Amino acid sequence: MSLLELNNATIKFGGLVAVNDVSFAVSKGDLFGLIGPNGAGKTTCFNLITGVYKPTSGSIKFKGRELSGTPSNKVAQLGIARTFQNIRLFKALSVLENVVVAAFLRHRVGLASAIADLPNSIRETQELKDQAMALLEVLHLDKVAHTRSCDLPYGMQRRLEIARAMATQPELLLLDEPAAGMNPQESDDLLRVVRQIRDQFNMTVLLIEHDMRFVMNLCEKIVVLDHGCEIAQGPPEAIRSNPKVIEAYLGEPV
Amino acid sequence: MKYWPTRVVSILAGLGACFLISAAADASGNDYTKRLVVLAGVWVILSVSLNLINGITGQFSIGHAAFWQVGAYSAGIISVQHYANSGITGLPWLLLMMVAGAIFAALAGLVVGLPSLRLRGDYLAIVTLGFGEIIRIIVQNQKPLGEAYGMNVSPKFQFTWLVWLTAFAAIAICRNLLKSAHGLPFLAVREDEVAASAMGVNVTRVKVTAFLIGSALAGVAGALFAHYEGFISPQQFRMEQSFIILTMVVLGGTGSITGSVLAAVALFYLPEKLRDMGPVTGGQLLAGTFATVLAVYLVKRVIDHFHGTKKEAAIRHLGIVLGCMALSFVLSIVLNQVPVLASARYEAEKLRMVIFSGVLIILMLVRPQGLLGHAEFSWEWLKRVLGQRRSEAAQTS
Secondary structure (H helix, E strand, O other): OOOEEEEEEEEEEOOEEEEEEEEEEEOOOOEEEEEOOOOOOHHHHHHHHOOOOOOOEEEEEEOOEEOOOOOHHHHHHHOEEEOOOOOOOOOOOEHHHHHHHHHHHHOOOOHHHHHOOOHHHHHHHHHHHHHHHHHHHHOOOHHHOOOEHHHOOHHHHHHHHHHHHHOOOOOEEEEEOOOOOOOHHHHHHHHHHHHHHHHHHOOEEEEEOOOHHHHHHHOOEEEEEEOOEEEEEEOHHHHHHOHHHHHHHHOOOO | OOHHHHHHHHHHHHHHHHHHHHHHHHHOOOHHHHHHHHHHHHHHHHHHHHHHHHHHOOOOOOOHHHHHHHHHHHHHHHHHHHOOOOOOOHHHHHHHHHHHHHHHHHHHHHHHHHHHOOOOHHHHHHHHHHHHHHHHHHHHOOOOOOHHHOEEOOOOOOOHHHHHHHHHHHHHHHHHHHHOHHHHHHHHHHHOHHHHHHOOOOHHHHHHHHHHHHHHHHHHHHHHHHHHHOEEOHHHHOHHHHHHHHHHHHHHOOOOHHHHHHHHHHHHHHHHHHOOOOOEEHHHHHHHHHHHHHHHHHHHHHHHHOOOOHHHHHHHHHHHHHHHHHHHHHHHHHHOOOHHHHHOEEOHHHHHHHHHHHHHHHHHHHOOOOOOOOOOOOHHHHHHHHHHHHHHHHHHO
16 A cells, blocks of 8 residues: 555645646655656645645545645644755754754653653653754764754755654655755765665655756656646656656756 | 752742742831832733743734733632632632632633634734733723722732742743743744644644743732732733833843843833932933933944954943943033023933833844843853853963
């Protein structure tokens, strides 16, 4: 059974059909790519999956459970985490605190214990911090753990977004242009990190990206959107040579 | 292992501080001084509780005096009607009334909290402002609540220590919340609701919780206030009071508990102490204003254009302030040679609110992030500062 399944998902904003009859299925352990020109509806797809928008029609199933209409925080609880294209960190909080907010999703101790500052709350806070710190090490952010997140350079902010999403312990990780604005060196590092996320943390990854070298090297399956419609689906080699995709997005090889 | 000793010591230190404040107020033997100490405590509770809603959770609420009023009136009316036949006396009754005040204010907080789920920023501010006025006007038209004349609350309970103990409790609640991982979702909601929600934070619950705790604390402050004063009227809970609480939070540094406490005490005492100021002549007023404006201009220049160590900057600030004080002294003598200026006299009573607002404008110009910004006082911070001093001293010797 597939982990995530979109069946004829459609959303209309007034007269504009942002996502039109899109269907694809992500299986457990996939590295799945979602590509297409600007305004094709890729981020809108993410917003549909994570409950920011409710689809006008069609269904979105996660582990066989209908997702449409589920609020964002509930979706995170079920095991889907995301990053944002236009970085949305908690700016005034430190790098570590940003990750602890997400790790807090799996907390057990109640608010009353926290307000009374009981030992179990102190212990749990420490545990969550340790968890967060371990993730920061994976993404090479442990040295800046106590820096304010808005003071980080751009590439690190992108990595922090990934660390924060991973801290919710998702089964499915949605990455919205993780390599945007990175130099070749940084994006190669990121490639390794994303593979590590899949292999070591057993997370399935669905990502949007414009850096074709990155997508073609990383993803095993790709869906291409254009003007809200799905125009192709398949492994990277097939996508690269698909005439429709070349016309709409990739362009003729020179 | 170190948990219980630290806890016991800090609780004892808090209790000790309350009794010290109370004893100092009693020792003054002056009812006016004592009342100021109690009211300062009430303002500390109010500003710390608004800081939870406004500074920590980022919900711009400007009707905080309404929660205070709900607490005061509900506790007051219950006392008036049921104290005599309840059979409970003294402190237990007051504690009971504090709980009642908290519950009624929390209900009011729930009512305001609900629109905050859909409204942001300016829009929420307007709703809370409107709510504050609605509460005041409703109270003003209730016969049993004394309408616009106000009502006597009997019996009076005047425990200075209890007011400050409550203030300490309010501070402890906020401090503990921020220390534990439970506080982070509140900050996350302030920073970015969409991202917080995507990370699994239940934004609705966080906002409602902040409103519930914040308004309940203000309600407790109201119950204490009503029973201390023995008389409450709608005039005491005007819109201006909401703005003063808000000013305390903003001035102290939005989100900083320490800042809220310091700003509450400072802003409460400033206008009171200005009453003691004698009348001033036109020359003095002119000289003082000129020197103040000059000082603000120079300090601002140092902040914007000087890139030295903190210590060097502080020395320059001190120099500017002292220089301008000297200048204003000399200038006032010179200006008072002009007969018109020397004969014009201004009473302190009329000037004090002007000075109060002047101070606010100056602070916002010089330090827009508030006195403390996001910083907090902590023992670790104190240790670090003292440690630095010691290591510096060791190096120089």
